[in-house]
Amino acid sequence: MAPRQPTDQRNGAAVRLHVLDLGRLSMDASLLVAGDPPGVAVQTPVAAYVIEHPGGNILFDTGCHPRAMGENGLWPPEYQRDFPWSGRPENLLPARLAVLGLDIATVVLSHLHNDHSGGVEFFPGTPLIVHADELAAAFAATDDSSYVRAETAIWRAKNLNWQPIRSGLRLNDAVTILDWGPGHAAGMLGLHIRLPNSGDIILASDALYCAANYAPNFRLPGLLVDEAGCAATARRIAALAGRFQAEVWFGHDGAQFASLEACYD
Numbered sequence: 467m468a469p470r471q472p473t474d475q476r477n478g479a480a481v482r483l484h485v486l487d488l489g490r491l492s493m494d495a496s497l498l499v500a501g502d503p504p505g506v507a508v509q510t511p512v513a514a515y516v517i518e519h520p521g522g523n524i525l526f527d528t529g530c531h532p533r534a535m536g537e538n539g540l541w542p543p544e545y546q547r548d549f550p551w552s553g554r555p556e557n558l559l560p561a562r563l564a565v566l567g568l569d570i571a572t573v574v575l576s577h578l579h580n581d582h583s584g585g586v587e588f589f590p591g592t593p594l595i596v597h598a599d600e601l602a603a604a605f606a607a608t609d610d611s612s613y614v615r616a617e618t619a620i621w622r623a624k625n626l627n628w629q630p631i632r633s634g635l636r637l638n639d640a641v642t643i644l645d646w647g648p649g650h651a652a653g654m655l656g657l658h659i660r661l662p663n664s665g666d667i668i669l670a671s672d673a674l675y676c677a678a679n680y681a682p683n684f685r686l687p688g689l690l691v692d693e694a695g696c697a698a699t700a701r702r703i704a705a706l707a708g709r710f711q712a713e714v715w716f717g718h719d720g721a722q723f724a725s726l727e728a729c730y731d
């Protein structure tokens with residue numbers, strides 16, 4: 467009897483991680499790193515990731531809504547002023563996915579802020595895995611300070627297939643969802659991906675905006691809802707990265723994002 471092959475080796479199918487460039491979001495430097503001088507706008511990447519897997523392709527985050535900006539945009543004027551999105555039509559998620567030509571079986575949302583959840587309405591019926599506390603916070607919002615209510619209204623109307631979780635979850639032999647808990651938002655999720663050639667990668671999303679939030683100095687971001695949670699998550703990510711010898715990819719680090727390749731296997 468032949469030795470059993472790992473799932474990703476069967477049928478010659480490969481596991482790959484695709485990096486999707488979904489444009490740029492401008493943010494004040496003091497929001498990225500608390501204590502940095504305010505008044506300096508930083509162009510940060512908006513990213514999503516597709517894990518191509520023979521058991522079903524997984525999308526991590528969905529970028530900004532294609533109709534976010536403009537006079538009749540879904541984002542309120544203060545969002546458009548303080549966090550303007552810029553990009554080309556090909557940077558919008560539906561266009562990026564069309565280029566990849568991959569069906570999405572599962573969507574995992576790091577959290578439901580406007581630059582991560584803008585595309586969920588394009589996945590009716592697809593399981594949308596989200597932290598239960600984050601989903602509750604988004605639907606309970608009574609103003610637009612953290613979540614765009616014009617978008618949550620669309621989600622309500624479309625009766626999407628939310629799959630709230632409150633713990634980590636192994637999706638397949640290569641992908642595990644990590645429960646970051648509260649910090650940057652009410653409930654954050656990350657991803658641990660094990661690739662045959664590239665090794666282990668941890669997608670921190672906005673649990674770590676950028677390298678300055680991370681080791682060795684762990685400088686907190688200026689935008690958070692739970693300071694202790696944010697600090698604890700940053701240290702937990704460092705511990706996991708050490709344990710698995712994993713690379714940590716940040717949520718909005720321009721220099722790191724520019725160094726990434728389009729595809730890893």
Ligand SMILES: [Zn+2]
Nearest residue numbers: 579581672717
């Ligand atoms: Zn973000």
